[in-house]
Amino acid sequence: xxxxxxxxxxxxxxxxxxxxxxxxxxxxxxxxxxxxxxxxxxxxxxxxxxxxxxxxxxxxxxxxxxxxxxxxxxxxxxxxxxxxxxxxxxxxxxxxxxxxxxxxxxxxxxxxxxxxxxxxxxxxxxxxxxxxxxxxxxxxxxxxxxxxxxxxxxxxxxxxxxxxxxxxxxxxxxxxxxxxxxxxxxxxxxxxxxxxxxxxxxxxxxxxxxxxxxxxxxxxxxxxxxxxxxxxxxxxxxxxxxxxxxxxxxxxxxxxxxxxxxxxxxxxxxxxxxxxxxxxxxxxxxxxxxxxxxxxxxxxxxxxxxxxxxxxxxxxxxxxxxxxxxxxxxxxxxxxxxxxxxxxxxxxxxxxxxxxxxxxxxxxxxxxxxxxxxxxxxxxxxxxxxxxxxxxxxxxxxxxxxxxxxxxxxxxxxxxxxxxxxxxxxxxxxxxxxxxxxxxxxxxxxxxxxxxxxxxxxxxxxxxxxxxxxxxxxxxxxxxxxxxxxxxxxxxxxxxxxxxxxxxxxxxxxxxxxxxxxxxxxxxxxxxxxxxxxxxxxxxxxxxxxxxxxxxxxxxxxxxxxxxxxxxxxxxxxxxxxxxxxxxxxxxxxxxxxxxxxxxxxxxxxxxxxxxxxxxxxxxxxxxxxxxxxxxxxxxxxxxxxxxxxxxxxxxxxxxxxxxxxxxxxxxxxxxxxxxxxxxxxxxxxxxxxxxxxxxxxxxxxxxxxxxxxxxxxxxxxxxxxxxxxxxxxxxxxxxxxxxxxxxxxxxxxxxxxxxxxxxxxxxxxxxxxxxxxxxxxxxxxxxxxxxxxxxxxxxxxxxxxxxxxxxxxxxxxxxxxxxxxxxxxxxxxxxxxxxxxxxxxxxxxxxxxxxxxx
Numbered sequence: 001x002x003x004x005x006x007x008x009x010x011x012x013x014x015x016x017x018x019x020x021x022x023x024x025x026x027x028x029x030x031x032x033x034x035x036x037x038x039x040x041x042x043x044x045x046x047x048x049x050x051x052x053x054x055x056x057x058x059x060x061x062x063x064x065x066x067x068x069x070x071x072x073x074x075x076x077x078x079x080x081x082x083x084x085x086x087x088x089x090x091x092x093x094x095x096x097x098x099x100x101x102x103x104x105x106x107x108x109x110x111x112x113x114x115x116x117x118x119x120x121x122x123x124x125x126x127x128x129x130x131x132x133x134x135x136x137x138x139x140x141x142x143x144x145x146x147x148x149x150x151x152x153x154x155x156x157x158x159x160x161x162x163x164x165x166x167x168x169x170x171x172x173x174x175x176x177x178x179x180x181x182x183x184x185x186x187x188x189x190x191x192x193x194x195x196x197x198x199x200x201x202x203x204x205x206x207x208x209x210x211x212x213x214x215x216x217x218x219x220x221x222x223x224x225x226x227x228x229x230x231x232x233x234x235x236x237x238x239x240x241x242x243x244x245x246x247x248x249x250x251x252x253x254x255x256x257x258x259x260x261x262x263x264x265x266x267x268x269x270x271x272x273x274x275x276x277x278x279x280x281x282x283x284x285x286x287x288x289x290x291x292x293x294x295x296x297x298x299x300x301x302x303x304x305x306x307x308x309x310x311x312x313x314x315x316x317x318x319x320x321x322x323x324x325x326x327x328x329x330x331x332x333x334x335x336x337x338x339x340x341x342x343x344x345x346x347x348x349x350x351x352x353x354x355x356x357x358x359x360x361x362x363x364x365x366x367x368x369x370x371x372x373x374x375x376x377x378x379x380x381x382x383x384x385x386x387x388x389x390x391x392x393x394x395x396x397x398x399x400x401x402x403x404x405x406x407x408x409x410x411x412x413x414x415x416x417x418x419x420x421x422x423x424x425x426x427x428x429x430x431x432x433x434x435x436x437x438x439x440x441x442x443x444x445x446x447x448x449x450x451x452x453x454x455x456x457x458x459x460x461x462x463x464x465x466x467x468x469x470x471x472x473x474x475x476x477x478x479x480x481x482x483x484x485x486x487x488x489x490x491x492x493x494x495x496x497x498x499x500x501x502x503x504x505x506x507x508x509x510x511x512x513x514x515x516x517x518x519x520x521x522x523x524x525x526x527x528x529x530x531x532x533x534x535x536x537x538x539x540x541x542x543x544x545x546x547x548x549x550x551x552x553x554x555x556x557x558x559x560x561x562x563x564x565x566x567x568x569x570x571x572x573x574x575x576x577x578x579x580x581x582x583x584x585x586x587x588x589x590x591x592x593x594x595x596x597x598x599x600x601x602x603x604x605x606x607x608x609x610x611x612x613x614x615x616x617x618x619x620x621x622x623x624x625x626x627x628x629x630x631x632x633x634x635x636x637x638x639x640x641x642x643x644x645x646x647x648x649x650x651x652x653x654x655x656x657x658x659x660x661x662x663x664x665x666x667x668x669x670x671x672x673x674x675x676x677x678x679x680x681x682x683x684x685x686x687x688x689x690x691x692x693x694x695x696x697x698x699x700x701x702x703x704x705x706x707x708x709x710x711x712x713x714x715x716x717x718x719x720x721x722x723x724x725x726x727x728x729x730x731x732x733x734x735x736x737x738x739x740x741x742x743x744x745x746x747x748x749x750x751x752x753x754x755x756x757x758x759x760x761x762x763x764x765x766x767x768x769x770x771x772x773x774x775x776x777x778x779x780x781x782x783x784x785x786x787x788x789x790x791x792x793x794x795x796x797x798x799x800x801x802x803x804x805x806x807x808x809x810x811x812x813x814x815x816x817x818x819x820x821x822x823x824x825x826x827x828x829x830x831x832x833x834x835x836x837x838x839x840x841x842x843x844x845x846x847x848x849x850x851x852x853x854x855x
Contacts, residue, residue: 017064017114020107024058024072027051027104027611034614041621043602046082047614050075061108066117069108076105086603091146092728096606096613099138106131142767147730151746151802155738156659163192163532163543163657165469171286172400175235177468182823184234187279187395188652189778189820191466192532195654196779197821201828203782206853207797207807213829213852214256218243226844227274227816227837229393229650229775234822235282235345240361241848242277244835246351248359254824256850260364262357264375269387270353272410274838278463278650278817279395281348282361283427286401343367348403348427350392354379356405358430371430378407381435382418383452386690390418394650397473399466402505403427404473406460409481411523412702412711413688415488417481419452420459424508434508438492441509454490456481458497462650463529465545467559472511474545474559475501476526482704483523484632484675484711486582494519500530500547502562512562516549518584521577521632523644524550528652530557535565536660536740546655548648551628552595552666553588554742566742567591577624577631577638578675578709587629593742595648595666595735599627600641606728608758612719616726619672619717634675634709641727643671643715645839651776651789651818655739661800662737663777663785665750668770669731672714676701681710715839716772722758730770732790734777736803746803751790755842774840776818778830786830788815791840795819795832795851811849814842827852 032051039045053075060068079101087093109127112118167173179185181198188195202210220228220243232241232251238259239251245266250259345361355377358370366374378392379385389410396405403425409417422436437443439454447453460475467474479497480489489497499515517524528548535544535556545559556566570586577583602620607613624630625639632638646667653664676684686703701713717726725731730749738745749770756771757763773789780786785798788811795815797807814836821830830851836844 014114017111018062020111021058021060021062021068024054024061024068024104026058028053028055028058030611031614034611034618038614038618038621041618043617043621046079047610047617050079050610053078061111061115064115066112066115069112069115069118072105072108076101090728091141091144092606093603094138096608096610099135100609102131102135102138106135142765145748145768147733147749147770148803149744149747151736155745156661156801163194163467163534165467167468171288172468173286174284174398174468175282176398182234183236184232184820184822185282186233186397187231187463187818188465188529188531191397191399191468193463193465193529193652194531194533194657194779195652195776195818196656198781199821199823199828200781200783201823201826202780202784202797202830202853204784204799204806207782207784209853210797210807210809210830210851211854212809213850215850216251216256216258216848218247218249218846218848220244220247221835221844221846222268222271222275225271225274225838226835227276227839228833228835228846229274229276229278229817229837230833230835230848231279231818231820232831232833232848233279233282234820235361237824238361239822239831240280240282240347241833242280242349243846244275244277245271246277246349248280248347248349248357248364250347250361250364251848253822253829254827256848262359262364262366264351264355264357266352267387270391272352272388272391272393272408274393275352276393277349277352278393281395281398281403283346283348283398283403285344285346285428289428342369346370346427348396348398350394350396350405350407352391352393353387354385354390354392354407356392356396356403356425356430369429371425376425376430376432378405378423379418380432381447381453382421383455385418388689389413393461394463397464397466398427399468399473399505400471401427402433404464404466404503404505406462406464406475408461409459409478410689411481412483412704413481414456415482415704415706416455419454420457420478421453422460422475422503422508424505436503436508436510438496439490441492444508457493458525461525462527463652465530465532467532467543470560471505472502472559473505474530474532475503476528476530476547477501478525479520479523482707483525483702484521484673485579485704485707485709486519486521487579488707489519498524498526500526500545500557500562502559514547514555514557514562514564516547516551516553516555516588518587519582521579521582522629522640526550527649530559531653531655532559533655533657533739537565546653546662548653548664550644550647550649551642552597552647553590554593554595554653554662554664554737555590556592573629574626574631577633580631583631593737593744595664595668596628596642597668600625600639600670600727604728605726606724607719607726608722608724612722612724615719616717619726623672632673632675632711634677637672637674639670639717640673641670642667643669643717644713645669645715645772645774649774651774654777654779654785656779656800658781659783659800660739661745661779662739663734663779663800664737665732665734665773665777665787665789667732667772667774668727669716669725669772670727672717672726673701674712675709676712677709684712686710723760724758730768732770732773734785734787734798734803736800748803750787752792752794754794755792760841772840774837775816778819778821780821786819786821786832788817788819788832788834790815791842793834793842809851812843812847813845814840816840816842827855
């Protein structure tokens with residue numbers, strides 16, 4: 001500042017320059033130290049150079065020297081050039097690289113007149129204004145849609161693909177095989193699992209008028225491990241659903257009024273990883289009492305595809321290892337059950353403690369003619385089953401009057417966990433007809449006295465689909481009990497784990513199987529239902545199914561034989577890790593369509609500031625990563641991309657058979673893992689569920705008792721302090737795919753940042769960041785995609801033709817469940833469960849909300 005006589009006024013140093021200079025210098029020290037580490041690891045030198053520049057500049061600003069501003073200017077323009085080189089036009093990459101620098105430049109511009117030799121206030125304010133305008137422009141761009149692939153005009157084709165069944169015998173016909181137009185008769189609406197409703201009252205022209213028609217609350221809200229994941233079913237004028245702890249409920253579909261409820265009294269100690277009950281099953285006793293089909297003649301069946309074998313608590317009652325008794329409480333003859341007057345229509349539901357319930361659909365009372373007073377315990381024959389280890393979280397499926405169920409075995413606990421055996425029961429009597437134990441394929445049903453089903457084998461925890469005409473049920477199989485170590489697995493486990501298995505319900509034996517991961521040590525179990533379609537081919541169509549995977553692949557298979565109808569190739573994958581002899585040289589990749597993203601690079605590392613981005617880049621350089629299927633390691637961390645919640649999970653895909661469109665929501669997040677030695681795992685507090693005490697530390701990963709290693713997992717690879725992912729957005733999306741060709745029609749991030757933010761603080765901002773999402777979509781003839789799934793607690797209606805969001809509503813809790821669509825007296829409803837999910841970190845709740853157009 002200059003006085004009237006032209007001399008410069010000398011002022012005492014102000015606190016502002018000292019504080020700001022200290023901040024710059026401290027930031028410089030952090031970046032220089034971390035940058036040195038990164039440079040030694042072979043990473044970018046930017047952070048070291050920028051840190052030194054900020055350190056010197058901060059020290060000079062602290063001393064009120066204008067040279068400090070010039071040092072900062074060098075860092076500013078160097079960062080600009082470096083960001084442009086690394087980021088190009090990728091908006092999200094600019095945020096951690098340049099955002100904080102612009103904010104610091106704004107503050108420094110205001111302080112320039114206070115520095116010795118600095119410019120006057122006019123220049124200072126002009127520079128500050130320019131910085132502010134840049135910041136505002138960049139901030140405003142956050143509200144634009146990034147990473148969107150828009151549908152070209154006329155992109156949709158018309159290729160009818162509805163799976164059709166010719167069921168000649170009325171004794172085998174069920175509502176879930178061919179639902180009435182206004183019903184939603186199974187988890188995926190039908191046993192074909194297309195999640196498509198032929199209703200069209202609600203369409204693009206009026207969906208904006210959708211309002212809440214009624215709200216129901218189950219009253220079941222677990223304090224821990226919540227996540228009901230429920231999709232109700234609708235038959236006639238009644239909705240049937242289950243709550244988090246397996247309470248079965250019937251509601252008036254038009255009003256939401258409760259008609260009945262049945263509480264099986266599941267204990268909290270029986271909650272496995274999540275208190276989930278995805279749905280229930282409806283069954284009508286057919287004419288003649290539901291006789292079972294005989295095995296078809298060999299000539300009736302197409303030759304199956306054979307996949308080469310790859311080498312490679314609570315103590316149960318003593319009678320669980322013995323065959324089921326005959327007589328009262330045991331199997332009954334079909335004739336005796338047919339004469340029983342109870343339960344002409346039944347609701348089958350699984351429980352978290354491993355029971356199947358049979359309830360009268362009209363009254364909710366147990367069906368006395370089924371099993372032991374209306375229930376069977378699937379744990380019989382499994383031996384020791386500690387609480388929470390064996391749970392039924394998905395609805396069973398009925399095919400040709402055989403009720404088929406899998407179950408969840410709690411992941412990663414013990415090498416000798418209970419068996420993943422699949423069981424088939426007489427839907428009328430509850431008699432155990434067969435059991436498929438892959439470790440003992442000769443076993444017909446119950447193991448002999450004193451024996452158990454093979455322990456530790458892969459299980460089928462998710463939802464099966466079925467072809468009633470073929471008599472096949474399609475089982476998306478999980479992995480062995482220990483996910484991340486494979487040296488003790490049997491040849492049968494390596495053959496059937498992480499495979500889709502077509503089981504003949506008349507024999508309980510596999511007809512064919514298709515494996516998506518060989519010798520799986522990445523927890524890539526198949527969580528999605530296989531969706532049945534008639535796949536368009538030249539000259540007609542082929543009975544097919546579409547199988548999604550966590551890796552992001554979609555496989556199209558002939559559902560009669562398992563033969564791929566579109567390209568699948570075996571590609572070379574990384575080798576090594578702790579079990580190099582166990583790693584297969586190749587893994588299957590679909591050529592039809594994939595949700596896989598390019599290989600991760602250091603440039604993909606993210607954060608809200610350069611500091612957390614630097615932390616992520618150091619982690620990236622330290623870790624083993626050679627792309628998909630990087631083997632597990634113990635001497636260093638390794639990156640798993642996609643992570644175990646990548647691609648498609650239990651929400652599955654949806655198919656519009658009239659428009660020939662697949663709609664798939666997906667996750668795009670890595671995991672950061674390391675195998676821990678037993679000594680290290682014990683030191684960190686890893687223990688099995690039954691060994692845990694109330695004061696035991698929470699750990700990220702699984703103990704894998706009985707294996708040489710436990711597993712540490714940073715799911716989503718998040719920065720410990722800010723809780724933001726290390727990978728740049730988006731973290732999840734939704735995509736429309738042409739069924740006939742596998743071509744992407746449109747693709748967009750799914751999920752706003754409104755409920756997420758740094759340090760776990762919700763940002764409240766409607767920024768389309770694309771969040772992780774679980775729970776599928778429902779499609780309608782009205783051309784709409786209804787979906788919640790994301791962590792922003794919204795349900796949306798999306799135009800299937802364009803991918804544009806036409807309507808949304810805020811849910812009172814997380815919507816990690818699949819919606820369903822139905823009709824009552826000519827009025828179309830859309831219903832969604834809002835119960836939240838502990839893994840997705842969305843608020844817990846107990847709501848079921850139905851929407852409709854105003855009357």
